[in-house]
Amino acid sequence: MKVLFARHRWWVVLLAALIGFTGIAAQAATAAPSTDPGSSSAKLTALQSGNQTLRVGTDATFPPFEFTDANGAKMGFDIDLIRALAKKSGIKNVEFIQMPFGNIVPALQANQIDVGASAIYISAERAKAIDFSDVYYPGGLGMFVGEDNTTVKSLADLAGKKVAVQVGTKSVEWLEQNQPKAQLVQVQTNDQMFSSVKLGQADAVVTGQPAGRYFIHQQGGLKQVGERLTNENYGYAFQKSDTAIKDAFNASLATMKKDGGYDKLTAKWFGDEATAASGPAKAHALINISSITNSARPLWNGFVTTMEIIGMSLVLSLAFGMLGGFAKLSKISPIRWVGTAYVSIIRGTPFIVQLFMIYFGLPQLGVQLQPMVAGVLALGLYSGSYVTEIVRGAIQSVDKGQMEAARSCGMSSGAALRHIIVPQAFLRMLPPLGNEFVSLTKNSALVSFVTISELFLVGQTIISRTFDALTVYIFIGLVYYVITNIIGFIASTLEKKMAVYI
Amino acid sequence: MALLTTKAITKKFGTLDVLKGIDFTIEPGEVVAVIGPSGGGKSTFLRCLNLLERPTSGHVLFDDEDLLAPNVNLDRLRSRMGMVFQQFNLFHNLTALRNVVLPQINVLGKTKAEAEAHAMELLEKVGMTHRANAYPSQLSGGQKQRVAIARAVAMSPKLMLFDEPTSALDPEVVKDVLGVMTDLARQGMTMIVVTHEMGFARKVADRVVFIDGGVIAADMPPEEFFGEDNTNPRVREFLDKVL
Numbered sequence: 001m002k003v004l005f006a007r008h009r010w011w012v013v014l015l016a017a018l019i020g021f022t023g024i025a026a027q028a029a030t031a032a033p034s035t036d037p038g039s040s041s042a043k044l045t046a047l048q049s050g051n052q053t054l055r056v057g058t059d060a061t062f063p064p065f066e067f068t069d070a071n072g073a074k075m076g077f078d079i080d081l082i083r084a085l086a087k088k089s090g091i092k093n094v095e096f097i098q099m100p101f102g103n104i105v106p107a108l109q110a111n112q113i114d115v116g117a118s119a120i121y122i123s124a125e126r127a128k129a130i131d132f133s134d135v136y137y138p139g140g141l142g143m144f145v146g147e148d149n150t151t152v153k154s155l156a157d158l159a160g161k162k163v164a165v166q167v168g169t170k171s172v173e174w175l176e177q178n179q180p181k182a183q184l185v186q187v188q189t190n191d192q193m194f195s196s197v198k199l200g201q202a203d204a205v206v207t208g209q210p211a212g213r214y215f216i217h218q219q220g221g222l223k224q225v226g227e228r229l230t231n232e233n234y235g236y237a238f239q240k241s242d243t244a245i246k247d248a249f250n251a252s253l254a255t256m257k258k259d260g261g262y263d264k265l266t267a268k269w270f271g272d273e274a275t276a277a278s279g280p281a282k283a284h285a286l287i288n289i290s291s292i293t294n295s296a297r298p299l300w301n302g303f304v305t306t307m308e309i310i311g312m313s314l315v316l317s318l319a320f321g322m323l324g325g326f327a328k329l330s331k332i333s334p335i336r337w338v339g340t341a342y343v344s345i346i347r348g349t350p351f352i353v354q355l356f357m358i359y360f361g362l363p364q365l366g367v368q369l370q371p372m373v374a375g376v377l378a379l380g381l382y383s384g385s386y387v388t389e390i391v392r393g394a395i396q397s398v399d400k401g402q403m404e405a406a407r408s409c410g411m412s413s414g415a416a417l418r419h420i421i422v423p424q425a426f427l428r429m430l431p432p433l434g435n436e437f438v439s440l441t442k443n444s445a446l447v448s449f450v451t452i453s454e455l456f457l458v459g460q461t462i463i464s465r466t467f468d469a470l471t472v473y474i475f476i477g478l479v480y481y482v483i484t485n486i487i488g489f490i491a492s493t494l495e496k497k498m499a500v501y502i
Numbered sequence: 503m504a505l506l507t508t509k510a511i512t513k514k515f516g517t518l519d520v521l522k523g524i525d526f527t528i529e530p531g532e533v534v535a536v537i538g539p540s541g542g543g544k545s546t547f548l549r550c551l552n553l554l555e556r557p558t559s560g561h562v563l564f565d566d567e568d569l570l571a572p573n574v575n576l577d578r579l580r581s582r583m584g585m586v587f588q589q590f591n592l593f594h595n596l597t598a599l600r601n602v603v604l605p606q607i608n609v610l611g612k613t614k615a616e617a618e619a620h621a622m623e624l625l626e627k628v629g630m631t632h633r634a635n636a637y638p639s640q641l642s643g644g645q646k647q648r649v650a651i652a653r654a655v656a657m658s659p660k661l662m663l664f665d666e667p668t669s670a671l672d673p674e675v676v677k678d679v680l681g682v683m684t685d686l687a688r689q690g691m692t693m694i695v696v697t698h699e700m701g702f703a704r705k706v707a708d709r710v711v712f713i714d715g716g717v718i719a720a721d722m723p724p725e726e727f728f729g730e731d732n733t734n735p736r737v738r739e740f741l742d743k744v745l
Contacts, residue, residue: 404554405591405650409605409657410581419604423595501595501637 041244043114050092054245056082057113057451059101061189061464064214064269065119066096068461072298072453074098077269078117081136082236084261088252089245098461099451100188102168103360105129107451108239110363115245116237119208121170123232131243132235134250137266141171141229142209144222146197152204154226158182164193164202171206174230191464197222210270219467291468292475295458302458303479309376309444309454310483314437316380321387328392339388346385351443354378359450375447383440390432394425427498434491438484445480455479504563505530505661505692506551511560512716513546520546522716523560528694530660533687535703535724536696538713539740544696547713548665551694552583565660581609584654588666590646592638598625598649599634602656610657617656624652628682644675651682655691662686664695700744704728712737 046052058078060066066076074096086094097113104116108130121139122132145152152158159181165171167186175182185202187193194215196202205212209228216222238246256262292299320342327339346354359374369377398421406416448457459476463469504527513521520543528534536544549555551562553569553576562569564579592601602621606612612620625631628648638646647667654662664683668676680702687693687706697703703710703724710727712720714736726732728741 399591399594401587401589401591402593405585405587405593406605407577408552408554408580408583408585408663409653410577410579410609411605412577415608419608420593420595427595501597501639 040242043242044089044091044244044248047114047245048090048092053093053095054086054091054115055113056094056096056115056117057099057104057107058096058116058118059104059189060096060098060461061191062101062119062211063190063218063464064210066117067465068098068298069465070294070298070462072295072301072458072461077137077265078119080265080268081262082115082117084256084265085249085252088255089248091248097451098453098457100168100449101166103449103451104237106360108237110360111239111368112359112363114239114242115249119211119234120237121208121232122235123170126237129240131238131240131246133238133246134253135233135235136253137210137234138231139208139210139234140231141174141206142212142224143226143229144194144197144205144207144212144216144224145203147221147223149203149223149225152225155179155229158204158206161203162201164196164205166190166193166207169207170230170232175206178229189460189464191467191469194219194222195467195469213270287471287474288466288468289471291462291466291471295462298453298458298462299455299475302453302455305453306444306455307483309372309379309447309452310437310441312376313379313383313440313444316376317383317387317436317440320380320384321391324384324388325391325395328388329395339392343385343388346382347389351378351382352446352449354382355446355450371447371450371452375444375450375452379440379444379447382443383436386436386439387433390429390436391425394428395421397428398424427495427502430491430495430498434488437487437491441484441487442480503530503566504528505532505565507561507563508551509561509563511547511550511557511562513543513550513555514558520716521550521557524713524716524718526711526718526721528661528692530692531690532709533691533693533695533707534709534711535707536694536711536713537698537700537703537740538719539743542714543716544713545665548663548694548696551663552580552585554585577609581605581657582660584657584659584662586647586650586654586662586664586667588669590638590643590650590670592641592646592650592653594638597635597637598630598641598645601638601649602653605653606656621652621656624656625649627685628652629678642675643671644678647671647679648682651679651686655686660692662691662693664693664697666696666698668697668699698744700728700741712740714740 043052047054058066058074060068060074060076064076065078066074069075079096083094099107101118104113104118104120105126107113108116116130119139120126122135143155152161155178158179161182162185163175163182164185164187165175167188172184172186175184185196187196190207190211193205193207197205198221206229209224212222212224236249324339324342327335330336330339355375355378358369358378359371362369402420402424403416406420407413444454445456448454448460455476459472463472506528508524508526510523510525511521512519512523524547536548538544546555550557553562557570565582567574567579569576569579593604596604599618599621602624603614603617606617606620607614622631622634625634628651630645630648630652633641633645641649667683668679671679676699680699683695683702684706695702695707707724710720710722710724711718712727719736720727720734727737732738
């Protein structure tokens, strides 16, 4: 096999693929955020003319500031206020982009978004990386416990208690400094904080007072205890270079505070301060099919997105796997090294690290990818490293007499591969490929971290509104179960069909 | 004019000298039986003729072309040299018919209809038309080898190389395969046959080449080789063992 492969120039194929890839990357690249103030006002002009859309990053799992309704539309105080401020500033198009709270500042730095509007506290630490608007709402941390809890009344009582906090928020840092004896339970989303107290996984929640009160207003079962812990203020976050946009928003905010538009919005979302501090639990069934049926449309959209992601990354994975597999079989050492390095690096590091590096890291090198492109690329690259080994193993397992017989008839090594070796190898690949694509399907839920509204993220936003974690996760689990079983079925059917000659 | 000539070919596998300088010639229409003890270099010699193994040094001239010259079109030259393997090496993923058809289409550029007509003719000659649509896994060893011979002959080669074609077969089907090879020889095919079948060498071959220790130790007509007058001690020792 060694001698026979030598004459075929796999490196040409590999090189072509690499050049193609570089081309895509270069196209996807946009200029890194500039610090030139002239470009800032140029951007504002483009936004006002409607040529550009204002990209607003938000984690819509934080009622009443930002959350998602049954039809998948974002709503809340921040959403309304940003729309009003943009309109007052003459900005025509506004687009809200879903992302985990912790990703908002990196996304601003990477020029993935123009504004962060997600109930962000103004802090000196954050202000090093991004700029803040003037205060648009006074916040501050409050402490919340179950309605029957009588042991926690003050900050001191939190010593040794489990306290639920949302990862990446001010609460984490503040508790570490002011009540280091509290055991922090760090959860991803806002609703998981309150749920963990209701489910007994935590004794208390420390979070923004408006959010806690909104939960009590909606769901009940919790009460606020003690005094307001801190006195921070909420601000909107901007890229350091976007001073013109920030100034325009500040001016509009001042106007709205004077003309009554601002007061109307606070009344709409926060209601009457006096009645909001406690409330009895509202009756809530364990399984609520309505949480699914009411959100059929966004769930369907999420499902379609998930299928698109799986389909595209599966094709990419096969392509990377074929290239990698043949690279590893190449007679030419440098090409073999590339194949070996690819497998060892990609298979040897966590998928989530690769995904974040592609989406949040590459922009620092001037390569900015759409979330969907980044997600599919990361999944394809990751899965392709496993497919590489599957391809290599399957091709090596084909009897070398097959290649010799083909070459002795005068067939080229390419023709022998195409007609004889690869078809036989493909049959052997099918069972491990089926396994790999089942893995890929399950990993696709992780691309929700780069703001792709696929099935899992849609589920999370439904939970943030309905608090029906059990119902929604069972449903989503079932959908994945069906998809992975269909893949398994296709693989085994294909295998039976192709195995006629065995 | 010789069809194929080798000049001083050697082959090393690592530090092992398998061939130590072989000069060999075959004329069109000749049938040469290559015999000798195991490990003597017979198969390596045969595989050097179509460059499945690349000789370490020396020359292989076939049809007036030097196979080891740079820029030589090896695929074209190989298509004029059919090869039959001990382990048959039929393409597992293709039926008997497709095995014979694919190289004709892929290498000779025949149409599917031409290739299939020619393939069916040859399968008829080797008595395999009734199994034309069977996959190799459904055929017996003797049947596989007959299809493999048809596949090689279908390329209309000038020379056929046989690498121990009957060694992996059950004794009762060896005769079928040797019969097919004898027919080919009678039709004037030039053949080099590495074999342990002394009967075939004696009756069908024009010359017997005895390879031992990486060199040609004897090259003569079969009647001389197998005759009482052959006093070569290595040949005698070998013949005493196998006959």
